[in-house]
Amino acid sequence: MNEFTLWDIARNLLLAVPSTLLLSAIAFIGGGLVGLLLLVIRLGRYKRAKHAVKLYVELFQSTPLLMQLFLVYFGLPLLGIDVSAWLAAAACLTFYSSAFLTDIWRGSVEAIPKGQWEGSASLGLHYLQQLRLVILPQAIRMAIPPTVGFLVQLVKSTALASIVGYHELTKTAQILTNATFQPFVIFGLVALIYFFICYPLTRWSRVLERRLAKDTR
Amino acid sequence: MGYQLDFGALLQYLGFFLEGTAVTLGLTAVASVFGISIGIVGAAAMGSKKLWLRKLVAAYVELIRNTPFIVQMFFFFFGLPSLGLRLSALAAAALAMTVNLAAYAIEIMRAGLESVPVGQREAATSLGVRALPIFGLVVLPQALANVYPALVGQITITMLESAVVSQIAVVDLTHVADFIQSRNFRSFETYLLVTVVYLILAIVMRRLLVFAGRGLFAGRVR
Numbered sequence: 001m002n003e004f005t006l007w008d009i010a011r012n013l014l015l016a017v018p019s020t021l022l023l024s025a026i027a028f029i030g031g032g033l034v035g036l037l038l039l040v041i042r043l044g045r046y047k048r049a050k051h052a053v054k055l056y057v058e059l060f061q062s063t064p065l066l067m068q069l070f071l072v073y074f075g076l077p078l079l080g081i082d083v084s085a086w087l088a089a090a091a092c093l094t095f096y097s098s099a100f101l102t103d104i105w106r107g108s109v110e111a112i113p114k115g116q117w118e119g120s121a122s123l124g125l126h127y128l129q130q131l132r133l134v135i136l137p138q139a140i141r142m143a144i145p146p147t148v149g150f151l152v153q154l155v156k157s158t159a160l161a162s163i164v165g166y167h168e169l170t171k172t173a174q175i176l177t178n179a180t181f182q183p184f185v186i187f188g189l190v191a192l193i194y195f196f197i198c199y200p201l202t203r204w205s206r207v208l209e210r211r212l213a214k215d216t217r
Numbered sequence: 218m219g220y221q222l223d224f225g226a227l228l229q230y231l232g233f234f235l236e237g238t239a240v241t242l243g244l245t246a247v248a249s250v251f252g253i254s255i256g257i258v259g260a261a262a263m264g265s266k267k268l269w270l271r272k273l274v275a276a277y278v279e280l281i282r283n284t285p286f287i288v289q290m291f292f293f294f295f296g297l298p299s300l301g302l303r304l305s306a307l308a309a310a311a312l313a314m315t316v317n318l319a320a321y322a323i324e325i326m327r328a329g330l331e332s333v334p335v336g337q338r339e340a341a342t343s344l345g346v347r348a349l350p351i352f353g354l355v356v357l358p359q360a361l362a363n364v365y366p367a368l369v370g371q372i373t374i375t376m377l378e379s380a381v382v383s384q385i386a387v388v389d390l391t392h393v394a395d396f397i398q399s400r401n402f403r404s405f406e407t408y409l410l411v412t413v414v415y416l417i418l419a420i421v422m423r424r425l426l427v428f429a430g431r432g433l434f435a436g437r438v439r
Contacts, residue, residue, distance in 0.1 A: 062373075062419040064380035066391060067412040074404035078220045152283065159285035163384060170288060183295035191284045191292060198283035 004180040013189055016172035021197070023158045023168060026090050028151060031097025038102040043109060044127065053102065060099035066160055068092050073164045089161035097154050104150060108143035109135060145212060148205035152198045159194075169193060224406050230397050237393030238414065244307075244389065245376040245422075248314035252375070253368060255315070256322025261352065263327050274323065281320035287381045289313050294385045310382035310389075318375045325367045329360035362434040369426045373419050380415070390414060 042053040060068065072095075073088040083091070112135055120134040162171035173190045177183045262274045281289065293316075294309035304312065333356050341351045361368075383392035394411040398404040 059416070062377070063412050063415050064377045064391070066380040066383075067408055067415060070394075070408040071405065071412060074398075074408060078405055156283075156285040159287045160381065162287070163381075170285065170291075173288075173291070177295060182299075183291070184297070184299035187288060187292040187296045191280075191288050194284045194288060195280060199279060202279070202283055 004176075004182070006185065009176055009180065009182065009186060010189060012176055013169065013172060013186070013193060016167065016169045017193060017197075019166070019168040020155070020158050023086075023089060023093065023161060023166070024151070024155045027093035027097050027154055027158070030090070030094035031101055031154075034094060034098035035101035035105065038098060039105050039109070040128075040131065042102060042106055043131070057099045057103050060096055061103070065092075065096060065157055066163065068096060069160055069164055085161070085164045085166040088164055089158070089166045093154065093157060093161070096157065097150070100150055100153070101147065104146045105139065105143050107146075108139040111142055112138050141212060141215075145205050145209040148201055148208060152201045152205070155198055155201070156194065222406055223403060224410065226401050226403055227397065227407060227410055230393070233393045233397065234390070234411075234414065237388060237390035238418070240307075240387065241376065241379055241389045241391075242418070244311055244314055244379055244382065244387075245372065247311050248318045248375055248379075249372045251315045252318030253322045253326075255319035256326045257357065259319065259323035260326035260330055263323065264330060278320045278323050281317055282324075286313065286317050286378050287384065289317060290381065290385060306382075306385045306387045309385060310379070310387045314375055314379055314382070317378075318371060321371045321374075322368065325364050325371060326360065328367075329364035330356060332363045333359045358434070365430045365434065366427070369423060369430065372426065373423055376422065377415060377419060 038053050038056065041049045044050065069089065069092045072092040073083065073085070076083045076088065076091075116134055116138065117130060120130045125133065158168055159170040161168055162174065165171065167175075169190055173186050177186050180186070259274050259277070262270050265271060290310065290313035293313050294304060294306060297304060297309075337355055337359065338351055341355045346355070379389060380391040382389050383395055386392065388396075390411055394407050398407040401407070
């Protein structure tokens with residue numbers, strides 16, 4: 001049997017980092033786009049559509065991500081769509097993050113004084129113009145710190161993709177453990193790697209928050 | 218296509234579902250009691266004059282909050298035996314959930330303690346009350362009342378995240394689903410049903426805790 005040195009373990013773990021980052025990035029960007037669309041509906045006039053978005057958010061926030069993952073992974077094949085672990089994870093995390101991002105952004109938009117809506121309406125702007133030209137530019141500043149904060153949650157959530165068999169950091173750690181029998185070192189290192197990805201984001205989010213608090217005072 | 222959903226096949230497993238639900242709720246209860254207790258102590262330590270103590274607690278909070286729960290759990294279950302500490306799956310799950318919830322509870326309780334006006338402490342001091350009773354009888358109840366909704370939210374998140382403990386073979390609700398779908402091959406129906414159970418648990422638990430909070434803090438919960 002081959003002997004694994006600490007460097008071998010660390011190197012193999014580091015090689016898995018891009019998969020984790022890629023999955024996080026896809027879920028974040030995809031979730032952002034879907035989330036934006038949902039936000040436009042959520043803030044709009046159509047009551048039924050608004051309630052549907054509310055329900056969507058509530059469902060994602062009140063059920064385990066693991067169950068959502070299983071439902072996508074086992075559910076899509078029933079519709080005749082063959083999914084790989086990678087596709088199931090990417091699709092599921094995209095929907096998951098869209099629900100959270102919509103909710104975060106709705107909060108920021110609702111913090112905009114009502115006068116901004118009324119003022120822009122009185123200038124003859126229609127709904128999408130109001131959003132694009134007046135409301136969103138102001139809301140974005142407020143939305144950025146919690147959005148970055150959510151990114152941390154999302155990176156951590158990608159670890160669950162290992163359960164359906166996608167080879168990211170956590171799955172690689174499990175495989176390495178089976179090969180080397182050094183779980184203490186491996187899961188310790190994996191925790192550190194996640195920490196070094198997430199902690200800078202946490203700090204950044206905090207800095208942004210403080211800056212925003214100073215500006216709005 | 219042509220696949221027919223069949224939920225009837227799940228009825229015979231009702232007993233398993235109930236047992237799994239009990240394990241999920243039991244773990245959540247244990248993690249909540251111990252996690253929030255640690256949260257209170259940790260938050261109090263964050264207000265201490267000793268710099269090393271504050272740094273230590275802050276490091277703990279950051280380390281836990283910036284790593285995935287599943288990795289923490291694997292570390293406790295697979296990693297700790299290397300140090301001679303062998304935990305059962307259930308104990309490892311309870312430990313991981315407690316350690317995880319505690320980190321978030323420290324943050325929440327710290328905000329709670331900060332939200333209590335200094336005047337409360339000063340008034341109690343001027344009445345000759347000693348430090349510990351001031352904390353326990355004056356500051357803490359108000360702090361708890363102020364952050365109670367946030368704590369309820371965190372407990373719910375812990376319950377939902379506990380689905381992951383099935384991965385170290387704790388027989389929780391998710392593990393029951395894994396087991397059943399491996400026998401009847403009705404994966405989608407099984408997981409859908411269990412998802413609905415989680416949804417109901419989350420909603421009912423939140424309602425009950427908010428209701429209990431109203432009684433507990435006698436209208437002080439915002």
